[in-house]
Amino acid sequence: MPTLPELQRSFARALCGRETTALGLVDSMPARLEIYANTRRATLTQALALTFPAVRALVGAPFFDAMAWAFAATTPPASAYLNDYGARLPRFLRRYEPAASLIYLADVARLEWAVSRACHAPDAPRWDPRELSALDPGDLSGVIFIAHPSVATLRLAYPADRIWRAVLEQDEAAMRAIDLAAGPVHVLVERDPEDQVRVCRLLPSAWQFTRRLLAGQPLFQALAPAAESAAATLGEHLAAGRFIGCRPDRDRGDPSP
Amino acid sequence: MSHPNGRVLTSRPVPAQAGIGLRFPHPEAVSATRTRVAFLEVHAENYFGGGVTRRCLERVRRDYPLSVHGVGLSLGSAEPLSAAHLARLAELVRAIDPALVSEHLSWSISGATYLADLLPLPMTEEALEVVCRHVERAQEVLGRRILLENPSAYVRFEHSPIPEWEFLAAVAARTGCRLLCDINNVFVTAHNLGGDPNQYVDALAPALIEEIHLAGHAQRTCPQGRSILIDHHGSAVDPAVWALYQRALRRWGAKPTLIEWDTDLPPLSVLVQEAHTAERYLAHAAGAARADAA
Numbered sequence: 001m002p003t004l005p006e007l008q009r010s011f012a013r014a015l016c017g018r019e020t021t022a023l024g025l026v027d028s029m030p031a032r033l034e035i036y037a038n039t040r041r042a043t044l045t046q047a048l049a050l051t052f053p054a055v056r057a058l059v060g061a062p063f064f065d066a067m068a069w070a071f072a073a074t075t076p077p078a079s080a081y082l083n084d085y086g087a088r089l090p091r092f093l094r095r096y097e098p099a100a101s102l103i104y105l106a107d108v109a110r111l112e113w114a115v116s117r118a119c120h121a122p123d124a125p126r127w128d129p130r131e132l133s134a135l136d137p138g139d140l141s142g143v144i145f146i147a148h149p150s151v152a153t154l155r156l157a158y159p160a161d162r163i164w165r166a167v168l169e170q171d172e173a174a175m176r177a178i179d180l181a182a183g184p185v186h187v188l189v190e191r192d193p194e195d196q197v198r199v200c201r202l203l204p205s206a207w208q209f210t211r212r213l214l215a216g217q218p219l220f221q222a223l224a225p226a227a228e229s230a231a232a233t234l235g236e237h238l239a240a241g242r243f244i245g246c247r248p249d250r251d252r253g254d255p256s257p
Numbered sequence: 258m259s260h261p262n263g264r265v266l267t268s269r270p271v272p273a274q275a276g277i278g279l280r281f282p283h284p285e286a287v288s289a290t291r292t293r294v295a296f297l298e299v300h301a302e303n304y305f306g307g308g309v310t311r312r313c314l315e316r317v318r319r320d321y322p323l324s325v326h327g328v329g330l331s332l333g334s335a336e337p338l339s340a341a342h343l344a345r346l347a348e349l350v351r352a353i354d355p356a357l358v359s360e361h362l363s364w365s366i367s368g369a370t371y372l373a374d375l376l377p378l379p380m381t382e383e384a385l386e387v388v389c390r391h392v393e394r395a396q397e398v399l400g401r402r403i404l405l406e407n408p409s410a411y412v413r414f415e416h417s418p419i420p421e422w423e424f425l426a427a428v429a430a431r432t433g434c435r436l437l438c439d440i441n442n443v444f445v446t447a448h449n450l451g452g453d454p455n456q457y458v459d460a461l462a463p464a465l466i467e468e469i470h471l472a473g474h475a476q477r478t479c480p481q482g483r484s485i486l487i488d489h490h491g492s493a494v495d496p497a498v499w500a501l502y503q504r505a506l507r508r509w510g511a512k513p514t515l516i517e518w519d520t521d522l523p524p525l526s527v528l529v530q531e532a533h534t535a536e537r538y539l540a541h542a543a544g545a546a547r548a549d550a551a
Contacts (some may be wrong), residue, residue: 031413031480040373077373
């Protein structure tokens with residue numbers, strides 16, 4: 001008699017189409033296992049459709065469902081927290097032959113994933129930048145800012161932000177005006193203190209600086225390569241509530257707590 | 258419980274009346290119109306994150322008693338519970354402090370892959386030990402008792418010697434958990450696997466039941482010609498399920514009852530209508546109990 005782990009591994013293989021039947025079942029006819037397999041397929045494609053609505057609108061529902069299912073077959077979710085499922089879809093799309101003609105599709109998916117992360121990121125109390133005054137003045141240049149968990153930066157080879165917006169707003173004129181050859185765009189994605197998800201473009205230098213700050217580099221180090229406009233960018237981030245705290249750079253050998 | 262705005266929330270109990278499962282896009286309409294239902298139930302996993310969905314849950318939580326229904330803990334998996342999933346559930350339960358927290362007598366994870374359905378367990382001593390261990394662990398991390406729900410099933414295991422109602426009662430006895438009886442699932446499983454739904458309802462101890470679920474099912478015909486019922490939560494409650502529900506109320510007395518509708522979601526008013534039908538049966542059961550006591 002098979003053990004529970006054996007039964008479950010076998011059932012899982014049958015559900016994923018790797019075996020035609022499962023161990024230990026009386027009614028192991030395919031028609032009955034298919035009920036579970038159909039629910040699985042519907043649940044996973046629906047979850048991806050909710051996270052990637054612009055990708056779905058760009059390719060159409062039947063194409064999207066087939067693509068989502070091809071993705072789910074190779075990259076199933078690890079948990080039932082399905083808002084957290086789809087991180088690897090953009091990379092999958094880059095190699096997905098049937099969509100190869102839509103050169104910007106993977107970039108739109110990358111943006112939608114960042115938007116979804118921003119939407120569902122855990123809550124974190126916003127921070128009053130006046131707390132910077134509590135730092136030892138000697139620590140200021142080495143301060144490390146802690147970003148709100150919703151904040152992310154993306155460099156997109158195509159204007160996926162404009163495509164995303166035009167598709168979701170069904171704005172044909174904006175769609176026609178998009179210039180795919182305009183060069184890369186640098187965006188910041190966040191959930192603002194009013195819980196609205198925002199996507200905004202940054203200048204490349206401001207984006208580079210922001211990226212270094214978000215990676216946890218101390219201020220002096222983030223500033224070093226391109227200091228022009230950095231003060232204004234930092235001011236914007238602080239005013240927009242994109243940081244939830246700061247700490248002195250411990251690696252500088254500062255013994256103060 | 259303290260709240261960001263300084264308010265103190267106290268968990269309002271779910272009354273022995275009828276509520277509805279709250280699904281997108283209904284939350285706004287429910288908040289705006291103060292829909293007349295006794296309580297609301299949400300799927301835990303839809304509210305794990307922060308932001309607007311969490312704000313929405315906090316809003317309905319202020320106006321209605323709330324039940325949090327998990328679909329992904331996979332209490333029946335032979336492998337250990339996902340610590341990350343349990344931690345997210347615990348965070349939600351701490352923040353919202355719902356009146357009820359429930360999960361399923363099923364499994365959905367194997368080899369760290371989520372299989373996206375509530376899969377059936379063989380009713381064996383081995384499975385009973387696994388489920389009890391996981392229910393205990395969940396209750397320990399959540400710091401509260403949970404309700405365990407009977408699933409719907411389409412396949413039967415060759416070796417499954419314990420009747421499901423006995424299995425559920427044993428989990429309750431060993432772990433202190435209580436039961437959520439899905440009347441539609443009792444009906445669907447009995448039809449699909451052979452069995453008497455009345456016997457199932459009669460065998461459950463009334464004191465263990467803290468909630469009832471009702472939902473619609475669909476009928477399909479297998480290639481072999483046999484009819485099979487699919488628990489799709491996409492239609493009105495079937496008359497035969499209403500009849501089984503009335504039998505359950507006669508045996509158990511009035512219990513908090515939830516209308517679930519997850520696919521082909523109709524307007525909110527249709528769900529409320531179903532809840533009001535349940536409400537009439539509940540009032541009748543409560544009246545009968547008072548007459549008995551007098």
